[in-house]
Amino acid sequence: MHLLQVSQLQKRYGDHEVVQNIDFHINQGECVALLGPNGAGKTTIIKMILDINKLTGGQILLNGKRHHQMRKFIGYLPQHPTFYPWMTGKELLAFLGGLSNIEKKTLEQRINELLELVGLGQVGNQLIATYSGGMKQRLGIAQALIHQPKLLIMDEPVSALDPLGRRDILELLKVIKLKSTILFSTHILHDAEELCDKMLIINKGRLLVNGSINQIIEQTQKPIFIIQAPRLSDWTHKLVNEDIVESIELTGNAAKVR
Ligand code: ADP
Numbered sequence: 001m002h003l004l005q006v007s008q009l010q011k012r013y014g015d016h017e018v019v020q021n022i023d024f025h026i027n028q029g030e031c032v033a034l035l036g037p038n039g040a041g042k043t044t045i046i047k048m049i050l051d052i053n054k055l056t057g058g059q060i061l062l063n064g065k066r067h068h069q070m071r072k073f074i075g076y077l078p079q080h081p082t083f084y085p086w087m088t089g090k091e092l093l094a095f096l097g098g099l100s101n102i103e104k105k106t107l108e109q110r111i112n113e114l115l116e117l118v119g120l121g122q123v124g125n126q127l128i129a130t131y132s133g134g135m136k137q138r139l140g141i142a143q144a145l146i147h148q149p150k151l152l153i154m155d156e157p158v159s160a161l162d163p164l165g166r167r168d169i170l171e172l173l174k175v176i177k178l179k180s181t182i183l184f185s186t187h188i189l190h191d192a193e194e195l196c197d198k199m200l201i202i203n204k205g206r207l208l209v210n211g212s213i214n215q216i217i218e219q220t221q222k223p224i225f226i227i228q229a230p231r232l233s234d235w236t237h238k239l240v241n242e243d244i245v246e247s248i249e250l251t252g253n254a255a256k257v258r
Helices: 042-049 089-099 104-117 133-145 163-176 189-195 213-219 230-241
Strands: 004-013 016-026 031-035 057-062 074-077 151-155 182-186 198-203 206-212 224-226 248-251 254-257
Touching (some): 016 198, 016 206, 042 151, 089 104, 163 182, 163 189, 182 189
Parallel strands (some): 031 182, 031 198, 074 151, 151 182
Antiparallel strands (some): 198 206
């Protein structure tokens, strides 16, 4: 049984079909990238998985069951997390852990372990107001893991960071993925490729490609149309350079790969 099974997922706002009949699954232990340009529908899919947004159609199962409180089982780092700057890192984790009804002693120990894991062991007692962007992302990862979720979902966790900060967080995520199941949303192909074993490439609410890098390469032997995805077409260039695909035609923002 898959840890997460998404079937025929749909979201419509008025006439705008933002997510169109998407199917995919995530198995325990996998790190899956949700890759697509801005506006592709990544956040909408994530919010439906978390039960923050209602589904227009389809089904989402966790361990084969429908759940009404997905947040109990899923750790979530939103694209724009809000932290309370007047709290210390430790206080924030204690507050959130308290909301999850974790027993005090267990919680204290877990907070210390998590702060060490994300590299904030020395600054847990400092106000969040003094944290850099990268430190806040580290704290965001720790808060997402506080209730030992079955699945960790991160929405563009490194996109807002400078190149060094991005590298730091990617290295941290490589450690975290050894013990977690991850859905990692990004519009940056290299990050997806570096971190994840499997990719869901979406554009305009449609799932274009689903599989491991090798499977994707096999699929690209058939024509794939990627519209308005300059970064994805960068990648197709790379496939051409490595003789993996025959040719690529670019018309405006559209890429046709053979
Ligand atoms: P991504 O996360 O890939 O950047 P989003 O899921 O945020 O994409 O958005 C996908 C599309 O859905 C965009 O065209 C966006 O404008 C639209 N959208 C998102 N939320 C709403 C909403 N509440 N009402 C109407 N349209 C929305």
